[in-house]
Amino acid sequence: MNKPSILFLALSAAFAVAPAHANDAAHDELAAKRLAAEQEAAGLEPARAGIRTKDVEIASNTTAGAPTWNRPLSGFGGLSATGTAVPYVAHPFIVSANDNCSVALDTLGAHDTFLFIYENAFDPMAPLVNGIASDDDGGAGFNSLIGAVALNAGTTYYAVSTGFSNSDEGPYDLTINCPVANVTYAGGVMLTNPASNNPIRVAEELVIPPARTLTNAGNLDITTEVDYSFSPGEVRYARLHCPGVGFAPGTTVTYSGDPSNLIGAVNTSADGSIYFSITAGATPVVEGDLLIVDGDRTLNAKAPVDCTYGLYDFPSQAQAGGATGRVATTAGAYIRFAPSYALAVDNQGNPVADVESTDPAYSEFVFGAPTFDILRGQVGGFSYGTTAGVLGGDQPITLDGQAIELVDLMDADTALVFTGDFEAASDVYFSPAADCSANIQSADSFDETEAVFTIGSAATFNHFLCYAAGGDPIRASEFTVALAPVSADPATYAVGGRGPLALGEITRNGAELQAPLAQVPENYLSRMVLTNTGSQDRVYEVRVFGETGNVISTANLTGTVPAGGTQVVDLTTVLTGFTAAPRATLNVTIAGPNGQIQGLYQIVNPDSGTISNHVMVRPGMN
DSSP: OOOOOOBOOOOOGGGOOOOOOHHHHHHHHHHHHHHHHHHHHHTOOOOEEOOOOOSEEEEEEEOTTOOEEOOBOTTSSSBOSSOSSEEEEEEEEEESSOEEEEEEEEESSSOOEEEEEEESOOOTTSTTSSEEEEESSOSSTTOEEEEEEEEOTTOOEEEEEEESSTTOOOEEEEEEEOSSOOEEEOOSEEEBSSOEEEEEEEETTBOOSSOEEEOOSSTTOEEEEOOOOBOTTOEEEEEEEOTTEEEOTTOOEEEOSOTTSEEOOOEEOTTSOEEEEEEOOSSOBOTTOEEEEOSOEEEOSSSOEEEEEEEESSHHHHHHOSSTTEEEEEEEEEEEEEOSEEEEEEEEBOOEEOTTSSSSTTSSBOOBTTBOBTTEEEEEEEEEEEHHHHHOSOOOBOTTSSBOOHHHHBOTTOEEEEESOOTTEEEEEEESSTTOOOOSEEOSEEOSSEEEEEOTTOOEEEEEEEEEEOSSOOOOEEEEEEEEOOBSOTTTBOOOOEEEEEEEEEEEOEEEEEEEEEEOOTTOEEEEEEEEOSSSOEEEEEEEEOOTTOOEEEOOOEEEEOTTEEEEEEGGGTEEEESSSSEEEEEEEEEEEGGGEEEEEEEEETTTTEEEEEEOBOTTTO
16 A cells, blocks of 8 residues: 555664663662573563663654645644645654653655644644644744644644645654653553553454454554552563454563663463563663553454553563552553444535426526536535545554555445436536536436446545436436445455435425325215416326325326416326225425415215315425
């Protein structure tokens, strides 16, 4: 997949361990001997030094080919009219202590950079929410620099690297410098006490079983505070268990505290958990120090995964797990399966077929927003694409650890299907404009029941479905939209449909009358009387609805009401047969202005002379 990936640089001399004092060396020797004995007894490998993550260039990357957003103005006072679709990359990070830090975004090319800092959460679909700092050209040239921003320990921040205009993209370095705090890339999950709820979303379309291995691009890292302080020379044993997930060989643990403190080799228990030692060297281990667990992950089942960290007095306790000997614990949601694509209706349209159209009636639309041409009706607006693109939020990841894309999921035969009556249309097409002035894709086929558009792996954001009149009377109809997906890789991804969703409807502005209960019993006269006070003859059409199981035979469903006259319809000539009781509901549409048309349902008993008259109702008005 063509996605930008974060390249973490080797830590520079800023992280080199300072020479120990003489007394510290004695502590180190004692700690090393004690650790060696503990590890030998537990079957552990030799320990390795932790790594400080302070004042670092946390990423060297490129925005070329990255997702786009409508960036804010500097200060978050509104959305930019220049950077409406500018590429961006978001870098989550945390600090170990409250501090005032500088953040620098340096272009490695010639593009004009723009830098934003968000607190707690970042949603590119809501770019004005949670922003705390921003800069355009505070650095040299086109570079961005936020000189001092107050950051708090325990809070996740997002440094968003982007450009000034839509064409500003390219390679960059992002550097965060804190006088006191350590800085840690926090692209994965942070465990806390009480348990956190910030899981990584994984594509629910993945076929599991078989077991699947997810490449860790930094977003699958697990971070926790040690959550317990202990003195120089002391050793504790950490355990991390995430039922349903396996830690791949080569998993390592990074420690954010003093470099004299040591992390032991990572060992795996029979239940899939990992455990390792932490030895306090020249300085104490502090409860706020961080442990970051990297490495790939293996998913054994498609079920939610939660993780629990525990710190123990002895290695056997860490290997066994449970409460015995546990001096600290954190936990949190780790993996949740979520849909990777979505279909949404942005607005429902209602073009109106005009009874006063140039002959015949209803062959054109009423002019007026959102219909700006009497021959083009906008049925509704919709969006289809990745979940992040349609609904916002984080896009689920797939096997390579990157956000999954439609091209991963959808075969070329994937289609959008619109139900409704398109029989009178000359064309049915997509438009990016609400007035349907531009045709960007016509339907593969359309008829009186549906229109089909093959879209393959292409997204359709902010599209409108347009109905081009073809000169025949346009029928009133309700319309829906649904996705008919075909998997690009059925062995890996199982894709399901979306919808149908109500998109809109075409209505007619003529008169509509209804007889809710029209009966034609033997030896009775059953009539429908239609009156037209206008100066033009008006065509009518009858639709018949019956009870479930009652099959009704019909005839003579159309006719004309003369100008300034009345048409009496014998209902025995319309309702010609029943398989159950002789009754039905009649809906009559007359191609004339509502104020000129009236209707009456009448039933007469010839033997007694009794006449029952019922004014026909107007649906939605009576």
